[in-house]
Amino acid sequence: MDQAQSRALEALQPFIHLTTSSTASSPRFVANIIANATSNPNTYVFAELLETPAVQALRSSETPEEFRGYLKLLEIFAWGTWQEYQETAGLPALNNEQALKLRLLSLLTLSSTLRPLTYQGLMQALSITSAAELESLVTTAIYSSLIVARLSPATNPPTVNVTAVAPLRDVRAQTVSAMISILSEWEDRCGDIINGIEAEIAKIKDQTVKNAIMDRQRTAALEKAIADWDGESNENTTGAAGLRGKNVKHGVRQAKAGFRPGSSSAAGGTSNKREYSADDLEDEDDGYFENGSDGGLDVYGSRMDIDEGLGGSSSTGRATGPAAARQTKRLLGVGRKT
Known part of the structure; x- marks a missing residue:
């Protein structure tokens, strides 16, 4: 699309040079330049030609009436439409090339403003009587790189789908301030x-x-708190470790002696209670052992509190010590080993 604008500007340059030459003082000569510029198949922009002094001189009251209309005609080719040409009186007649050019330029404007772009709307705006003539015009615009479009004659209503329009229309001077x-x-x-x-x-x-x-700040406070906590915990750990060590050793001695937590001391002549289990029976076996072949009682896992003193008998006449253990085995019905 930009290439089409460049080509249009290049095509207009010869006509601009003619209007700025010394021989362009005659209104007839300027009118011929306008007619040739609008008939050229490659010219689509005309603002620079309109700004030349020779063309603007056609507004003078001294210009013959037959040439004044060429200035208005050039303005319509620059930013007008076919309908505007039809509605304006006193304009020169168009040849075939000019009529095709003005319809193509009007198609550019309608493609940007008319929605939807139907066959009927375009034919009415461009004064075209048949759909075939409209399709030929649209095809010419497509191959001239003026628009990017697709014909849809089978739709209801038939439409022309335009997706891109070349920037080849000039802007009216009256709209510049608003823009x-x-x-x-x-x-x-x-x-x-x-x-x-x-x-x-x-x-x-x-x-x-x-x-x-x-x-x-939070990181520094956290690091300081961790450092302070480590120092205090080390001191506490050192003091508590000795106490725990003593407690552990005391517990080991009690376990070896067979004392239960909360039992009374053997000193002073009082009896100590010891918790026996099947493991104790195995460790202190003296010839009698668990279930014999005679089907005695199963004492695995059983526990009994046995009074045992320091001597062989207590003050009540009971047997104490190892003798008491053997007596307990006999009472439980534990048979001898065979």
């Missing part, structure tokens, strides 16, 4: 958005710095 106002307003909105984004970025950066400072 500048719109662009200025858009620029102000963009500036406000950019300022808001920059303010948010500054706020995020400031918050990031504050968060980093807080993280360093």
Whole structure:
């Protein structure tokens, strides 16, 4: 599309040079330049030609009436449409090349403004009587790189689907101020958005710095707390370790002696209670052993409290010590080993 605009500008340059030459003082000569420029198959933009002094001189009241219409005709080719030409009186008649050119330029404008782009709407806007003629015009515009479009004659209604339009229409001078106002307003909105984004970025950066400072402070406080806790725990561990060691040794001696926690001391003549199990019977076996062949009682896992003193008998006449253990085995019905 940009190449089409470049080609159109290049095609217009010879006509611009003719209007700036010294021989372009005659209104007839300028009118012929306009007719040739609008008939050329490669010219689609005409703003630069309109701005030349020779063309603008056609507005003078001294210009013959038959040539004044060429200035208006050039303006229609620059930014007007076929309908505008039809509705304006006093304009020169168009040859076939000019009629095709103006219809093609009008198709560019209609493709940007008319939705949907139906066959019926285009035929009415371009004064075309048959669908075949319209399709030929659209095909010419496509191959001239003026539009990117697809014909859909089978749809209801038949339409022309345009997806791209070449920037080959000039802008009316009256609309420039309005466009500048719109662009200025858009620029102000963009500036406000950019300022808001920059303010948010500054706020995020400031918050990031504050968060980093807080993280360093929390890390330092945590490291200090861990260091203080390690020192105190080492002292406590040293003091408690000796106490635990003593308790463990005392417990081992009690286990070897067969004392239960909470039992009374053997000193002073009082009896000590010892908890016996099957393992004790195995360790102190004196010839009598668990279940014999005679089917005695099973004492594995059983426990009994046996009074045992320091001597062979207590004050009550009971047997104590190893004798008491053997007597207990006999009472339980434990047979001898065979």
